[in-house]
Amino acid sequence: DIQITQSPSSLSASVGDRVTITCQASQDISTYLHWYQQKPGKAPTLLISDASNLESGVPSRFSGSGSGTDFKLTINSLQPEDFATYYCQQYDYLLRVTFGGGTKVEI
C-alpha cells in the first residue's frame, strides 16, 4: 500500500503569513492527490484536486503543486478564516484512498 506522510502536524502562523504544508507519498502517484480543509465540528471541504486544480469558490491565495512523490499546499497571505486543519488525500490507479495525518494551522 502507498503511504502518505504529511508535515508538519501543526504550525503557528499569523495573519498575512505565507504557509506551506507538504505531503510525501511512498511511491510515485503522479498527480493523484487532493487537499482538504476542515474546521472544528465541520466536515472537510475539497480545496484542490489532482495536486493543483483549485476547486470552484476556493480563494486564489490557496495553491497546490507537485507530482510524483512530493506535494505542497501553499496559502499566501493567511486570513483569519484559514485557521483550520488541512489534509492531503492520495489515490492510486485502482482508486485506493489514503488520507494524510493532517496539519493544524493555529494562530
Place this chain on the structure above:
Amino acid sequence: QLQLQESGPGLVKPSQTLSLTCNVSGGSISSGTYYWSWIRQPAGKGPEYLARMYIDGSIDYNPSLKTRVTTDYSPSLKSRVTISGDTSKNQFFLTLNSVTAADTAVYYCVSSPNWSPVGFDIWGQGTLVTVSS
C-alpha cells in the same frame, strides 16, 4: 444542489452491527453522475475511507441481480463493511459488523463526481457513532 444527510443510532454495543443511512437530495443515486462513499473520522485523527458505490445510469437496474452497481471497500475493513442503496428512496447505507471501541468515530456520507470518483466534494454533516456497552 446535492445534499447528503446521515442518520442512525449514536450508540452501538460492542460486537453488534452498526447501520447508517444517507439520505440524498438534489440528485439521484442512480443517475450515474456521482459516486457514493462512506468515510469516518475518529476524534483527533484524519479521515478514513470505508467504502464506495456507483450505480451506472446507462443500464437497466435489476434490484434482484443488483446489476449496474459496483462497489469498492477499504482492504482493512472489507470483511466487515457493506455499502448498498435503495434507488426508490434515494438512500444509500453502511453496515459495519462486529464493532469494537476502535470503530467509534464521526461517520460521513460523501459524494464525488463520476469524472473524479475519489474527489470527495460533497459531504454530509456527519454523525457520531460511539461503540460502548
